[in-house]
Amino acid sequence: MSLDNVARIKPPTAEQFHESYVAKQRPVILRNLYRGQPISRLRTARAAEVSLGGQWMLTRRPLWDALHLGDEAHACQFRDYCHLIKEDPTLRMLCLDQIAPKRFRSRFRLPAYAKANPLESAVCNLFIGRKDLSSAIHFDADHRNVLFTQVFGRKRVVLIPPRFAKHLIPIENFSPIALHNYSEEEKRAFLRYVDAYDTILHPGETLYMPKLWWHYTEYLDFGMSFGLRLGRTPYDQIFSGLPQQYYLQNLCTTLVDAGTGCMNHPEALDEILMAFFARHSSPEKRYRRVMAVCKRLYSRHCVDSPKGEFVGRNFDLTLRFMRNKIPVLYDPPPFENRSPRELCTKRQRRQLERWARERPRRMKQVMRHLGLDSGNLKNLSELEALTMLMVRHAKVH
Ligand SMILES: [Fe+2]
Secondary structure, eight states: OOOOOSOEEOOOOHHHHIIIIITTTOOEEEEOTTTTSGGGGOOSHHHHHHHHTTOEEEEEOOTTTOSSTTSOOEEEEHHHHHHHHHHOTTOOOEEEEEEOOHHHHTTSOOOHHHHSOTTSOOEEEEEEEOTTOBOOSBOOTTOOOEEEEEEESOEEEEEEOGGGGGGSOOBTTBOOOOGGGSOHHHHHHHHHHTTOEEEEEOTTEEEEEOTTOEEEEEESSSEEEEEEEOOOOHHHHHHHTSOOOHHHHHHHHHHBOTTTOOBSOHHHHHHHHHHHHSOOSSHHHHHHHHHHHHHHHHHHHOTTOOSSOSSOGGGSTTSTTTTTHHHHHSOOHHHHTOOOSOBOOHHHHHHHHHHHHHOHHHHHHHHHHHTOOTTOOOBHHHHHHHHHHHGGGSOOO
């Protein structure tokens, strides 16, 4: 049924995993990563209902149906959802990417792979859905490597390398290709065309999904899975703060070395950040500038870049129905007097203050370039801008 082309292995040590899979951005399935732990005993819907029946979950429409992720969500208990899908097997609601509650997380111990990064901790997200639901083809904008574990039920998971963006007609981090409506034969032909990894995950199996890879999932049964989203390198954190598009996606996978976490061409980072954080007369101007810079860097650094654009001018955010996204995505708060998105933490502030002390000239230069008030580092956008420009001078391993 699937191409079944992902290797299944016994969980290796954290070092072997990093060297053979993370550094090479190669998908793999780990068998029984949580062997002997409470989560491994929830291998049927019935067992999960007995153990987690009172668990609250947020259900929403599948990404394919929803206009955006903020579409109405309904809270219900897990046992209510089990009951609802028995009553109405065509119900188009599921639990999608919800931060896993403590009660769920207490059912397993973090594997060594999730503790290897001292710079950022892993986060755990939950997915619960009935048989026959599927997702849209997309890549996750948070730039995290993911350990995706199937708790009960089977799920088909397709992974497509970032370089095939040009065959997916991307708009932001989504593809409008309706893979779920293809016949099995068409699906397999398409997946071969884009060098996809295609597998069926069974309960107890964990799929390593490299950051920024396109993915698509199908619930073959009523099922539950969770993603352990691993800590990122500082550069991945930085890039994830920018609006996502396919040029940036491919640049990030090429420029940030997945093994060492270092930037291959640090000057490219400055160019992108300057384009985004410099003053522009309108969000549209900022959007066009960022796209132009990313496109130029893409054709310089990504070896398989096509000659010229691969998505026509009429198929980007300037599309009539997408235009309203530009002011939202390309209007960073420090410049437009919007309310700050998130306060920076005390630790981040201390880090910035230390940089300001140790490299005052560089800090001043950066702040002047960005048009920021000195000492005013109140919100995350400013923090991101400064961190982004300072980070390559800091000792980061
Ligand atoms: Fe995703």
